[in-house]
Amino acid sequence: MSNDPIHQFQISKLIPLDFNGLDLSFTNSSLFMVATVTAASGFLVWATSGRGLVPGRMQSIAEMSYEFVASTLRDAAGTQGMKFFPLVFSLFMFVLVANLFGMFPYFFTVTSHIIVTFALAMLVILTVIIYGFWKHGLHFLGLFVPSGVPGALLPLVVLIEVISFLSRPISLSVRLFANMLAGHITLKVFAGFVTSLSALGAVGIGGAILPLAMAVALTGLEFLVAFLQAYVFAVLTCMYLNDALHPGH
Amino acid sequence: MFISNAWAEEQSGAHSSTDGATHTETGAVHDAGHGGVFPPFDPASFASQLLWLAITFGVFYLLMARIAIPRISSILEVRRDRISQDLDEANRMREEADAAHAAYEHELAEARKNATAIAQKANDEAKAAAEAERQKTEAGLAEKLAEAEARIAGIRAKALGDVDEIAAGTAETIVKELLGGTVTKADLAKAVSEAAKQGA
Known part of the structure; x- marks a missing residue:
């Protein structure tokens, strides 16, 4: 069981809750969601509590994350996009901290479950759709009709645009989920090689050096992926929100 | 997807039996979904994950939107204001310094001009006084000379x-x-x- 690379994604109920056959138990996943939110908001609130004119280290980190997300959003969606800043910042911080928590041994990775990433992606897409229709009415559908396309090609282009729009929540959620899942499985597999090879005696211990080096390298890579995927999620969110703000291509 | 389907097919028998068992054994802590479905694709945990994600992310969003973001943005704004204020102050001071420097230069030029004028005047006065003195002396000398000459002429005539x-x-x-x-x-x-x- 300890070498089963899938075991780390197991959901286990900590406080079983059942509503008319609907299982709403507080699980290890829920625990790590709470931990993620507590750590992220606790850090941001605590680090900025000094309100220093000259920031300390912790306040610098909080300000840097703020400025980082703000500049990403401003670049992608303009100044108008700043009304979505709390959403984008929350998504970025939540995904980032959840991913980084997943790097601790024996910790559960919240973002390694497709339902979580899909729910976050749907939150983004529904925000885009609802805001788009609320702000632009039916003009929002102009998103699917790029200007300057010859009439004969237009139906095909519109079809492609619609398909690409519908695939957004799927690509957005699967990208994050698959990255976290694959990374953790790979890490686990290589770490498993180390233990199973070293059980074979002196030759095995010598042979275990290679997968151990791989596991170390992969750990570094996974930290990069944890950050990068949170960033990619935030950037794509900004780009999709830009469509809601400016539907005309 | 591919893995999960294969996994699900392979374990479908086991899963359906545990699924039945899950419902009969509600309340007891057991590893539901451990029966074989690849955990991330196990629909049994979806409802719970969605609920807790909604709660935690909702709380997180509120904390960010109400506390953290306004606080950080106010810190940044205060700093930006302070910096621009300080820059304005510095600019003002520099202008003042420039003005003082210009006034000093002006005063200095004025003083130089005055000094030249005074020196010139003193020089002229001294020259004029010397000239007057010289003329007076010359006049006295000429008179004495004339007197002497007259006397000499007298003496000579007499002689x-x-x-x-x-x-x-x-x-x-x-x-x-x-x-x-x-x-x-x-x-x-x-x-x-x-x-x-x-x-x-």
């Missing part, structure tokens, strides 16, 4: 007059000694003046 007289006396004596005769004074004077004319 010349005496010379005629002496010459006449001498001539009379000589004539008397040599010729034994007498000569009238008028003749003597006439002869002396003629001789003086010829000698001259």
Whole structure:
């Protein structure tokens, strides 16, 4: 069981809750969601509590994350996009901290479950759709009709645009989920090689050096992926929100 | 997807049996979904994950939107204001310094000009005084010279007059000694003046 690379994604109920056959138990996943939110908001609130004119280290980190997300959003969606800043910042911080928590041994990775990433992606897409229709009415559908396309090609282009729009929540959620899942499985597999090879005696211990080096390298890579995927999620969110703000291509 | 399907197919029998068991054993802590479905694709955990994600992310969003973001943005704004204020202050001070420098330069140029003027004036005055003194002295000298010349001329004329007289006396004596005769004074004077004319 300890070498089963899938075991780390197991959901286990900590406080079983059942509503008319609907299982709403507080699980290890829920625990790590709470931990993620507590750590992220606790850090941001605590680090900025000094309100220093000259920031300390912790306040610098909080300000840097703020400025980082703000500049990403401003670049992608303009100044108008700043009304979505709390959403984008929350998504970025939540995904980032959840991913980084997943790097601790024996910790559960919240973002390694497709339902979580899909729910976050749907939150983004529904925000885009609802805001788009609320702000632009039916003009929002102009998103699917790029200007300057010859009439004969237009139906095909519109079809492609619609398909690409519908695939957004799927690509957005699967990208994050698959990255976290694959990374953790790979890490686990290589770490498993180390233990199973070293059980074979002196030759095995010598042979275990290679997968151990791989596991170390992969750990570094996974930290990069944890950050990068949170960033990619935030950037794509900004780009999709830009469509809601400016539907005309 | 591919893995999960294969996994699900392989374990479908086991899963359905545990699924039945799950419902009968509600309440008891057991590893539901451990029966075989690849955990991330196990729909049994979806409802719970969605609920807790909604709760935690909702709380997180509120904390960010109400506390963290306004606080950080106010910190950044205060800093930006402070920096621009300080820059304005610095600019103002620099302008003041420039103005003071310009005033100083102006004063200095003025003072230089005044100094030149004063020096010039003093120089001119000194020159004028010296000139006046010189002229006065020259005038005095010229007067004395003229006086002296007049005196010399007087003395000379007197001396010349005496010379005629002496010459006449001498001539009379000589004539008397040599010729034994007498000569009238008028003749003597006439002869002396003629001789003086010829000698001259």
